[in-house]
Amino acid sequence: MNDLLPPCTDACPVHTDVRGYLAAITRRDYLEAYRLIRANNPFPSVCAWVCQHPCEDSCRRAAIDAPLSIRGLKRFVVETVGPVFNFSKVPDSGYKVAIVGAGPAGLTAAHELVRCGHQVVVYDRLSAPGGHLLTSLPAYRLPAMALQRDIEAIKAAGVKILCGREVGKDISLDRIRESNDAVILSTGLWLGKGLNLPGFDHPDIIKALPFLRAVYSDKKPVVGSRVVVIGGGDVAMDSARTALRLGASGVRVVCLESRGEMPASITEIEDGEAEGVVIQAGYGPVGLVLEKGLIKGITVQKILSLSDQEGKFAPVYEPDSLVTIPATTVILSIGQVGDNSLLRQYLPESYCGGSLSDAIASHVKGIFICGEMADGPGSAISAIASGRRTAELVKRYLEGKDGIPAAPPSTVVGTLPDGVAKKIPRMERQEMALLPPEERKKNFAPYEIGFDETAALLEAGRCLQCGQGATVNNEKCVACLNCLRLCPYDVPAVGDHAIISVEGCLVCGVCAAVCPAGAINLPSLDNKEFQGLLAPFSPNKDVALFACGGSEIDRLDQADFNRDQVFARMRIIKVPTPGSLRLEWLLKVFENGAAGVVIVASEGAGWNRHAEGANTIEGTILRARNLLRAVSIPQGRLFYCRPGNHDELMDSLKNFVQRLDK
Template identity: 35%
Template sequence: MYPAEVLEKMKEIVDNCMGDAPAYCVATCPMHTDARGYIKLISEGRYKEAIKLIREKLFLPATLGRICAHPCEQKCKRNEVGHQPMSIAALKRFAAEYDDPSDWDLSMEPEKDIKIAVIGSGPAGAQAAIDLRRKGYKVTIFEKLPVAGGMLRVGIPEYRLPRDILEKEYSYLTKLGIEIRLNTEVGKDVAFGDIRDNYDAVLIAVGAHRSVMLPVPGIDLKGVIPAVDFLREVSMTRKYPVGKRVAVIGGGNVAMDVARSLIRVGAKKVDVFCLEKREQMPAHSWEVEEAEEEGVVIHNGWGPKEIVGEDGKVKKIVFKACESVFDKEGRFNPCYDESKLYEIEADNVVLAVGQTADSSFLADTGIELLKNGKVKADPVTLETSLKGVFAAGDAVGRPLFAIEAMAEGRKAAVSIDRYLKGEDLRAGREFEGAYETWLEKDVSAEQFLPRVQTMKLSPEERIKGFMEVDLGFTEEMARKEAERCLQCECRLCVKECLMLQDFTHCPKELFKEILDTGKVNPLVPYSCNMCNKCTLECPKEFRLADRFSEIRKELVKQGIGPLKQHRPILMHQKFSFSRIFNVTLPDKKAGFTRRIFYPGCSLPSYNPEAVGRIYEYLKEKLPGTGAILKCCGKPTKALGQEELFKQRSAMVVEEVRRLGAEEVITACQSCYKTLSEYLPKHIPGIKVRSLWVVLKEIGLPEKARGIAKNSGMTVAIHDSCVTRDVPEIHDAVRFIVSELGYGIEELPNSRGNTRCCGYGGMVVPANPELAKRVMQRRANEAKCEYIATYCAACRASMVMGGKKGLHLLDLIFGGDWRGKETPGVDSTLQSWSKRWKTKKILTRIANKK
């Protein structure tokens, strides 16, 4: 088991990582449609894949693309830059144009001999029926109307939702084998008790098909029309007998649907009266605007006082001014000023102030009803007071948007499935329906892009009939709009790190599994490059490399690590600390040793001559410079061999102490980092400096300055990840390259934001395929032919990644590289031969007098 402090740091990642946090639109969608995902696919022209992704959650993509209230757009982060959210619903509609019924997923679990009855075929009932059928249950829907779809079919005007669209998408139910009994009214054509006796579970999803009628004088006059009745008749026949002047009471979406439909069935003057001020109207702003474009007149701040009749028919209606709609406690409690009255003549008055469910068929069934006649159901499970009977949608609570009703249907299906299996109905229900995501994403004003508006018929054309008003997007418009998406998600570390992409969806999942099981696949921690780029990308700045390092240490203690693939590195470390390849050299010529040149392992194994020449130059410019040829111990530390590293680092400290130097000059970035961490702890006051910073101070060898001035040659600079946080090294390297006369290409990821070369985390032997991909990705960032590095291991990685790699010392001492073949990668034997040769060269130079 891991130490407590290590477990605590892993737990911090599990508790706070946002890698599994859904986008704002996805969390807000009651059905959790992956809007971020399908919008990205649309932006890439992958429309078939987009609709397939949508249909994983929704069976009504084309319908909802037209009529969904899209609460997701209210949470879109684009609201913060210009108040123009993504056109999520319209993009769903565009993708649905590529929806082919032959592609529909009709798979389901093996059929069970269990029957479920669903009363009502609206969005709640239909969704529940689908989910239950796909689990293998036999499902029958009882529908009072002669058509399926509930309020989608008879409550939404055809100019918003063409009937062929709805019928095509509803055909999915029958393709799945769901039986729909139309013209079957429960309580009249079939008794509720009979249904309960013959089915193993029942879902009541009857919707709200009855208009709320206001208690005002004249409500019983001929010509007063319930909104639901009006919309139902118009939906079925496209006709309704109305006079020339019609007043609509209500300020919601239903009132707008009524008003716009009245224009289409022959009314010449339509006035809408509502209690609310314009900005407080419950109707969507675009619905109000489109109604006004079609000639509807909106009167805000008025409530009905009385409907005046003549000969039993409506003649006019009187309104009183509404001063406020809600009281101080936020309750609906209108306050009127009856001294301010307004009246208009009218042939008809349509009441659109709300709908309720018809629950009369549930009388004497034992099901508890609320005062408003709706079914009382558990808010978590949707179970009623009668065992085995559930209720969802408008039959239960407040009026729901279609997408909300579908979510309730899915919720009910989960409960029914658990009920039939004898499982806990309440467990794990936290993320049903809309919820707040734990994602954090900052956006800036520079990201503003205007929303692409869908095409629409002109108002003059609209009112001629019930043809569809909103014509949606062209392909070009859809692609342009989709490209506005900010693609809200975290997983920034995973997007950056090829290793994380191979092993996990996000760090939270990876470390949760470790905490839950106490185990880890050893290849996972040993595949980390330890480059810390993930930490730079992470908004929480989690240090994943440190966590993997701690796991490596624990694996070593358990005898599992290092891996057998690391045997070459273990042998390398053994040789690197052997007397055969090590040497400690004072500056005999100066007679004192003030500083030490520490070339490391990789550079001496690559270019002994360059090591010798730079050492000679340091001795010339900085008398009193000795040298130590010994590994700093970084590979031992990286492998997790903590105790062995302490022993080997003590050997380095002893050699430095023996020379009595005040300063160590490193050519290797790993040596710089490693020695900077432990030398000052054991030798107070000692400084560790980079060779490149020192060269900037003392200047380059005279023959090297301007050596490539007329070559026209440009090199891309790869910065070492281990010194990403040392800007003076980055500056010094660029100074040196410029002094040599080379042009510089800055890579997209450079300096403090550099990417790993694929070598430093001891990954190459453990996971060579991954290491190769890391190398190739980094090398391919360079546009020019050459990549210059100041780490010999990085140079080898760039060569293996497919580029012409040169070390900084190659540029200083190699002359003009145009037309010359750049060095490749040596074999192990060649590397050790060069390491031994470096020892001889350094010894000769140090002993010169």
């Protein structure tokens, strides 16, 4: 990946190479896609289910039709490839690191440190690793198998995990410090906050995290028929949807924020509402309604504003707007706090709140804080990012260095120009199929069905490959205006030489194909990997198939390739558009022993980056046939087709191969 980041990668807390793995999917190189997904993230399976996907919120495709379904594509890859355990051996550094807490942050830090050659042991008081991923996320959102798959890979990398060992009880922190060169504390935030309001000290008030944990215990929690959940985050929505699955006939979520300001992900909100959860946004609790000591309801009041002029939390209620909501069960989900008892002896006496990481660092060496303890409540991907940062801090500490040098600011591909966006062919976003709400709320089974291969290929093909656009070699450029005349998006500007805007270029490849001076390059086509596809052909695989974006080839799955023997002879070479096809590529494959060449483009405009690309290719094919005729190669060995469906494609390919054999 080059230094110019696409917005999706810049938005990702661990800077996943989204563009790279989507391109690998379009090539059907799923192992490479998996490698790129896992490069900065040891929890690919978990994130394929529960990541809040900030990458999608930053996707430039949204200016055209809809953002890419990036999380869905990640899930397709990890489930297609499965866990990969081929970790290379790293020389032992001689350093030992202990980590307290086997949640996503602690395990990520452990994984990064063993990759540096350090010996790492992780302690956790629970009977199995995973932290909140194991105990707080409902199984319909995160199947146990997905978490287990990632943890097994982390163990295979060399991380030793000791469960059922509570530090401070079964083993002292002092003893751990004595036998290790560094210690990371990543015990998370396990305690729920309460409300200092009339009636909210009632023993039947339930806090969200213990409630969610109890679902997976031998004694499942019992809820009444009418449940009210107080809070607007993902934990609140998890609690509400879990209450439905436990048999509640009505569940209402009450939160201070407006619906658009709720911290919960929009997917959680919409899926919860589809299942029957009612959102009462913009209201705050003021008291509990009790009859003969039993919970009968909750009184709430409408919010006028949440913050004062300085932005501090200071809710103002609308007078005379009290509402009583019937309830037999009330669940509190208004925030989490941690148990810092392990740290007390290491904190300066002057500590009275604020950053635990800074307080520890200023008072004692060799202890580091990670995850929610350091950053507060957050998403799984935020915890993973915290683990990576802490691992880097520990690595530098063991090398005798302080802190992490400030990284230079990222250079990010800018906004897609309006004029360009209007000209790009629209393509419908592939959505993951869901089980019907009435069916899924009956149990805790996962309800997202996932992509099949055809849907994944179509969706990955929507990626604009931001930042991978054409570059101009000014020394070669003769300012001939070809690129300006033929660019379907009017992106190039030509003065002394051509200038191609990185924000506007759609990687259609037309300009590079028509440049007489060879002054224009595309990173995705002018590289060793692509040139390797043009390399010498073997007698058993002697047909080059150039598959243009949006063609019927993109709608085939692996079963099609396995079933139809015609593909056994073909080397598939993906190009972004028909207009990107270069004359020298066609001649090169014949020179390298190809018995025949097939070019498959889309019928009509299709959805590729160049709606008229299939029309511009005909001049290239005509020149190629003339040159083949000049060197006595039969023109019939070059075949161009634009099939409109699967059957037309297969018939065309079989007929061409039969003609070759004759």
